[in-house]
Amino acid sequence: MAYICICTRFRPLNSKVDDESICISCSDSQSFTLKDEKDEQYVFSFDKVFYEDSEQADVYEFLARPIVRDAVNSINGTIITYGQTGAGKTYTMEGGNILEIDDRKKGLLPRVVDELFEAINLCDDTTTYKIKLSMVEIYMERVRDLFDLSKGNIQIKEQKGHGILFSGVTEMLISDGEEALKFLSKELTNEKRVSTGKLVLVDLAGSEKVEKTGAEGRVLEEAKTINKSLSALGNVINALTSSPHGKANHIPYRDSKLTRILQDALGGSSHTALLCCCTPSLCNSSESIHPTLWSKNELAAQLLISGRAKHIKASLHVSCEEDMSDNNQETSLSPNDMKPKLREKLDAETLNLIEEEFVVDGLLSDPGLNEEVKSNHEGISMALETTGGVYCTKTPEAWKLRPHGRKHQTSLSRLLLR
Numbered sequence: 001m002a003y004i005c006i007c008t009r010f011r012p013l014n015s016k017v018d019d020e021s022i023c024i025s026c027s028d029s030q031s032f033t034l035k036d037e038k039d040e041q042y043v044f045s046f047d048k049v050f051y052e053d054s055e056q057a058d059v060y061e062f063l064a065r066p067i068v069r070d071a072v073n074s075i076n077g078t079i080i081t082y083g084q085t086g087a088g089k090t091y092t093m094e095g096g097n098i099l100e101i102d103d104r105k106k107g108l109l110p111r112v113v114d115e116l117f118e119a120i121n122l123c124d125d126t127t128t129y130k131i132k133l134s135m136v137e138i139y140m141e142r143v144r145d146l147f148d149l150s151k152g153n154i155q156i157k158e159q160k161g162h163g164i165l166f167s168g169v170t171e172m173l174i175s176d177g178e179e180a181l182k183f184l185s186k187e188l189t190n191e192k193r194v195s196t197g198k199l200v201l202v203d204l205a206g207s208e209k210v211e212k213t214g215a216e217g218r219v220l221e222e223a224k225t226i227n228k229s230l231s232a233l234g235n236v237i238n239a240l241t242s243s244p245h246g247k248a249n250h251i252p253y254r255d256s257k258l259t260r261i262l263q264d265a266l267g268g269s270s271h272t273a274l275l276c277c278c279t280p281s282l283c284n285s286s287e288s289i290h291p292t293l294w295s296k297n298e299l300a301a302q303l304l305i306s307g308r309a310k311h312i313k314a315s316l317h318v319s320c321e322e323d324m325s326d327n328n329q330e331t332s333l334s335p336n337d338m339k340p341k342l343r344e345k346l347d348a349e350t351l352n353l354i355e356e357e358f359v360v361d362g363l364l365s366d367p368g369l370n371e372e373v374k375s376n377h378e379g380i381s382m383a384l385e386t387t388g389g390v391y392c393t394k395t396p397e398a399w400k401l402r403p404h405g406r407k408h409q410t411s412l413s414r415l416l417l418r
């Protein structure tokens with residue numbers, strides 16, 4: 001099943017484009033508190049939060065290195081940076097520039113390339129590798145070959161044994177670590193078998209609200225197309241992760257060029273990392289809370305929901321195994337069995353919060369919960385049914401129902417049951 005890791009990164013404040021006020025504060029390495037212009041607070045949780053002082057190497061180690069290692073073993077991988085314009089997507093992906101020589105500033109791309117070549121050099125002589133590099137841009141739903149601009153409408157095809165391909169795209173065979181995107185082919189010569197690992201690095205377009213930019217004409221059309229692609233990506237990930245074993249009846253890959261290209265890098269046994277890039281500035285807090293970035297176009301909300309549900313499933317599985325190890329049983333605990341076990345594992349403060357604030361699917365419930373709030377959780381609950389996971393959340397609608405002046409516990413939270 002696909003594994004999805006979701007992180008967020010804040011770039012340092014930039015006095016030229018940001019106001020002086022910082023709207024985020026560190027809670028811990030997995031969550032942060034964000035204060036909006038009305039002084040409301042929200043706590044968001046991720047697999048990892050990289051704060052302003054984080055190093056490029058930290059991001060690489062946590063987010064990219066496991067994916068690169070898998071790619072060498074023929075497991076497809078995708079690394080995507082997304083977020084509003086100027087939030088640090090390209091800086092994270094490339095560094096100061098793509099041929100960055102300052103090691104501290106080197107982005108994910110040069111590090112990925114370095115590690116791929118290192119891994120290849122360590123392999124035994126019976127294995128030969130071919131690394132081919134292509135570079136494309138999706139613009140207004142057309143795929144353009146960035147190594148040959150005369151190829152302005154590359155077709156996307158699916159080929160047995162190779163998955164999704166760009167038909168006729170320029171491919172450069174490379175033999176050292178100075179190039180950008182990679183397609184890695186691994187030949188097991190002794191078995192006369194070829195297996196391929198595809199590694200895709202995506203620097204998405206800015207995700208801000210169209211109204212905020214005041215875009216018109218062609219720029220407006222571009223922005224609308226971009227938002228459609230982002231929504232399509234969210235829908236695909238949601239479909240993949242909300243169905244048992246990733247086998248949904250229909251995964252809408254064909255809804256955009258972006259999702260079609262990522263089809264075999266997102267589905268199957270692939271490994272995906274999403275890095276949500278944000279600015280710490282108060283003037284951008286609305287972008288960072290919900291409009292396009294986290295819930296209004298539902299991309300991030302869906303991505304986060306998917307990610308949380310998966311992680312919770314994994315955690316739950318481990319916990320159950322530990323709990324039942326004495327009598328050597330499998331993991332099918334009933335909600336009643338789980339409840340005291342959950343209680344044992346949670347500290348009192350967390351438990352109070354859950355009972356007061358959230359519906360915890362099938363395990364703990366709040367009998368006094370307003371029907372309207374309950375209905376806001378339907379989508380989340382559906383995702384949970386298929387994962388058997390435990391998941392708490394508040395949708396933006398639910399926040400509005402909260403008594404005024406209390407601290408809002410976020411859009412998306414999770415319980416770790418370890």
Ligand SMILES: Nc1ncnc2c1ncn2[C@@H]1O[C@H](COP(=O)(O)OP(=O)(O)OP(=O)(O)O)[C@@H](O)[C@H]1O
Nearest residue numbers: 010011012084085086087088089090091092205206
């Ligand atoms: N972590 C960081 N540390 C230092 N500078 C950063 C960091 N992240 C971003 N910056 C700087 O902030 C500016 C904007 O970053 P960047 O161009 O990466 O944004 P972007 O999200 O890719 O924007 P766009 O959507 O326009 O492509 C750049 O000058 C970049 O060098």
